[in-house]
Amino acid sequence: MIRKLPPELIREIAAGEVISSPADVVRELLENALDAGATRLYIELWGGGLDKIVVSDNGLGIPKEELELALEHHTTSKLTDLQNIHTLGFRGEGLWAIRQAAQVRLTSRPPQQLGGATLTAFQDKTELYEHPAPAGTRVEVTALFHHLPARRNALEAPAAEGRKVVHLVSRYLLHRPEVALRLVVDGEEKIAHAGGGFAEVAKLLxxxxxxxxxxxxxxxxxxxxxxxxxxxxxxxxxxxxxxxxxxxxxxxxxxxxxxxxxxxxxxxxxxxxxxxxxxxxxxxxxxxxxxxxxxxxxxxxxxxxxxxxxxxxxxxxxxxxxxxxxxxxxxxx
Ligand SMILES: Nc1ncnc2c1ncn2[C@@H]1O[C@H](COP(=O)(O)OP(=O)(O)OP(=O)(O)O)[C@@H](O)[C@H]1O
Ligand SMILES: [Mg+2]
Structure with a gap:
């Protein structure tokens, strides 16, 4: 269940500006998918990530009543004890930080929930609608940094930002060789891994x-x-x-x-x-x-x-x- 963290815990968390590049968005979404126990991941990137980033997984999903909460600040289903962290995420601000920088469309269906739901969020406005969906979560991020020219101007060319994402995803895959993962950058397949061991991933990369x-x-x-x-x-x-x-x-x-x-x-x-x-x-x-x-x-x-x-x-x-x-x-x- 996603909850708001108590203020004393919020004060202890080393927070900062998390999202300054497309690779930061991919890192947060990828970590969320892995924390959700996903065994299959699909990542897609357009225009170096500035036009669109999609990460979809077959993990635990988010119940439709919790979608709004997932995008708020300091809301998490993970952290109970800062001295005892077992997940990649624990601050409850990954999705919130992405939302500050872009338009977010979050679609999810926990396997036990009958239908799926999509929450779209842009600045203060959100909209929720229900529809059939596969089990798991899909996050679509568009218009990244459109209203934040300083951050947009600090980026390198789209191709270079795309390469940073390939590098980042490769790094996670090397440590999680059992996960099946496909990464497509501007229509070109960069990584296609069916799952396996360290040796398979090392050979691929x-x-x-x-x-x-x-x-x-x-x-x-x-x-x-x-x-x-x-x-x-x-x-x-x-x-x-x-x-x-x-x-x-x-x-x-x-x-x-x-x-x-x-x-x-x-x-x-x-x-x-x-x-x-x-x-x-x-x-x-x-x-x-x-x-x-x-x-x-x-x-x-x-x-x-x-x-x-x-x-x-x-x-x-x-x-x-x-x-x-x-x-x-x-x-x-
Ligand atoms: N792909 C996903 N599958 C299932 N649940 C998800 C997924 N992405 C996010 N969530 C839910 O939304 C919550 C908020 O995600 P968010 O990334 O903002 O915070 P976090 O992962 O808990 O902490 P951190 O800020 O350190 O990443 C998560 O705690 C989790 O419950
Ligand atoms: Mg997270």
Whole structure:
């Protein structure tokens, strides 16, 4: 059930301007779909996202009585305890912030509800009508930043904004390989993934030459689990832009000590200035993770990290010891 958050909780949430680009809209909608347990997602973008963005999912849906509430500020069905966050969203302001910047058409049907409903919202005006609809949620965002020229002018060309969206969606898919996802930008299919494992997504997004040189990693110790792929020592890259981390399934920037733990395992194996590639999903009890530190939730802090760092170091070292260096090769182009 969607509720308004109590004022004392609102004060604690690290809020800020969330929507400054089309990719921000897609991130909020994609996170909502994943939180709703969607296993199939369709994303469409026109004019770099300025003309239209559509995200549809087969998740839990929103009951028709709650559609209005979903678009209000600080209304959420998710958060109960800031120290114990299990969902990507928790502030109750994603849809509200999109609504401030665009025209929104929200269509939804929870599987158990007979018919669907659509709420259209533009500035203060909303309109609700009922009609048949497939189970799940579809959000259509149009006229993004039409009445906000400052934000519109700060954008890059539509093609560049479109590329940012492809990059963002790829990032989420790498961490959620089980989700089937299709992304279409200006009529061109950019991602078509039928669902699968880390290896399938790595192959789709990075190509088979890279994917074939990634080692599957799966380790668990007490409450910690680490899953993903890491490159064999003969594959490396001069940047670390393809070494990706999700903590409790949230894509995040690396907390520095954790990054160092992974890099240390490669230290003797890679030339200076070269970095491994891979994608890691690390799951920890939520009391080890402070999420609420930046408005876009990408920066997090580990609490009492010692045991976590030990576990990750050992897992990565163990993986590399089992696959000794064959011959150092630069990354294939
Ligand atoms: N795709 C969806 N499927 C099901 N419910 C949804 C979907 N999108 C939004 N909702 C409902 O609308 C509520 C408000 O969404 P909104 O994105 O504004 O806030 P949030 O996800 O709770 O928090 P955050 O601001 O951190 O994203 C959600 O809590 C959820 O109940
Ligand atoms: Mg949200």
């Amino acid at each position: 990075w190509g088979s030459v890279v994917a074939n040189r990634l080692l599957p990693l799966e380790a668990a110790e007490g409450p910690f689990t680490l899953r993903g792929l890491l490159s064999r020592p003969e594959l490396s890259r001069p940047r670390r832009d393809r070494l990706l981390l999700a903590l409790n399934r949230r894509p995040v920037e690396w907390p520095e000590p954790l990054l160092q733990a992974v890099l240390a395992a490669y230290k003797e194996l890679l030339p200076t200035g070269q970095f491994p590639l891979g994608v890691l999903n690390l799951d920890l009890p939520s009391e080890h993770l402070l999420i609420n530190t930046s408005p876009d939730k990408s920066r997090v802090r580990l609490i009492r990290p010692e045991a976590i760092l030990g576990f990750v170091s050992q897992a990565v070292q163990g993986l590399l010891a089992a696959h000794p260096l064959a011959r150092a090769l630069p990354e294939p182009t």
